[in-house]
Amino acid sequence: MSEQDTSASSGGIGGRAVVTLGRILISIFIPFVAFVVLWGGFIFLRDTNAPQGIIASVAIIWGVGGVALLFWVADWVVNRLPLQTAKKLQPFVFVGPALVILGWYLFIPALRSLYLSFFDARSQAFVGLQNYVFAFTDPKMLESFVNNLMWIVLGTGGAVGFGLIIALLADRSRFEKFFKALVFLPMAISFVGAGVIWRFVYAYKPPMEEQIGLLNAMVTFFGGEPQAWFTMQPWNNIFLIVILVWLQTGYAMVIISAALKGIPSSIIEAGRIDGATEMKIIIRIIIPSIFSTLVTVATTIIIISLKIFDIVFTMTNGNYGTEVIASMQYKQMFRFLHYGRGSAIAMVLVIAVIPVMWYNLRQFSKREGF
């Protein structure tokens, strides 16, 4: 860099112009090459008939390498600019890609969905609040609100409750790690996979045949009639919520367990010396000291239950009175192709998370250093 500068200054005006021109050309050339490489990869991936394994490898190298290449080229170009401009632009080399993608994928879509929610199915005619009237009065929508509320209350309550109980018990056991690992395990399983697992537990066969589902086998073992659990309204919602509780208890347990370890043992010892029973210590000392953790865990699971989709989609597809908000939105989008209603329902979900968002922002603005 510095050598180039001295040679340019000694070469007079003509030389300097040539060097500048050369720089500009290179500055255009390098991004151009990068673009050609990326575009070539895209065309190859779009049109190729190569074996799946090769396509997959090329796709991975192209996708990941492409991002690294873009960062490198952007940095290279910015460093060729005059020093003052380069300094101003440099931070945007780092935050720019994130801002563009966040803008395109989340921030602007929120505004666009709001806009589309005032239009008809094909987003052509303005319909005012009609889609919102649908969202808040349609019987299926009202059913989904009630169900979602059940998901939020029972799903969150169940997962946090079991999580707390298991964490408290495991804290007092020598085999803590073993117990916790097994309860935590379902966290790795997808909602769809968990759906199949529980479908099998709930499997139903007519009374004369041998039951292959665990639950019906237990019912018949104790002399009951086998039940088709998924069509039992409104209890079928609870059978679906059990799947979420089964999946999320491990998460609640791990976080709560870590918080329990953080309570200074001196407070608990003081309680013991005062002669408090174990139950009193839990209610008066332990729960108040981990309260903020409980709130965080509950909030996370509330948001998961609010957006619940996969379980309902694979298990009942919203039939037998199990519709939830997200499955209604999916149906409006893909079955009825009604983008207006789909957008309005998505806005309902956003409105529901606004309190959490507001809380997060308030916590954030309290933080130092920003």
Place this chain on the structure above:
Amino acid sequence: MTLEKRKAAKWKVVINIILLFIVLIWTMPTVGLFISSLRPQDEVMNTGWWTTFTDGTRFNLDNYRQVLGGRDHTYVDAAGNTVRASGDNLSQAFVNSLTVTIPSVIIPLLIAAAAAFGFAWLEFPGRKIFFTIVVALLVVPLQIALIPILRDYQRIGLTGSYLAIWLAHTGFGLPLATYLLYNYISTIPRDIFESAFLDGAKQMTVFTLLVLPLSIPAIASLAIFQFLWVWNDLLVALVFLGGTADVAVLTQRLASMVGSRGQDWHLLTAGAFVTMIIPLAVFFGLQRFFVRGLMAGSVKG
């Protein structure tokens, strides 16, 4: 004193028994699925998986062969008839899932690490406002983006391509990744940066040679988190990858098997287990990082 000690010991036993009971309930569904996936079709369909323990069974991999294979598959059923059944080609879906997942983990982490470095250590106009937006977007449900992004994709012909879903997962994963990596990167001591800049290092050099290596623990935890999220996702794949079988991922194939073969328990159990193999391996191999990632925060939209 000894009486109290004995009482305490008794309590320990009671606690362990209760825990054992809970853990049994928690693992039974998965164990049942796994055992069933190894049993022959006629046994899976007619007797409970628990009878294996009393009646014995001839475990085999036929169910896996059938769900993984793409071609038709013939076998002899209990009555001695030869039956033709179509394969579910989960092996292709498995490769598709890998193709979708690997870039969907690396790309957002790379972009988020760069952004986190920018937010934490560089001065630029709008820094605070932009970061506030990142925090606000943490809990925004991704449903909000489905229709607008789908319209964009239809306009530029991107639906059903891998690029489409990589970008979507990148967009939806970025707020959390940026936020958590910011928390981590902003705690790197200032002296390290100052001495590097004094030595004349460029920002890109500082980022690639200093910040990235120092953030490996945080990036590893996040990578596991994002991996499980993408691998287990159904909604984003359904919307942006479309229904064509040659790009469908495991969760999509499994969901459609539930729809089309709802009673073929021998296949459903094997299929479900195929989708779980990698996440379970990740879970058992990297549990420590996984737990650390969860601790850092997990409110995601």
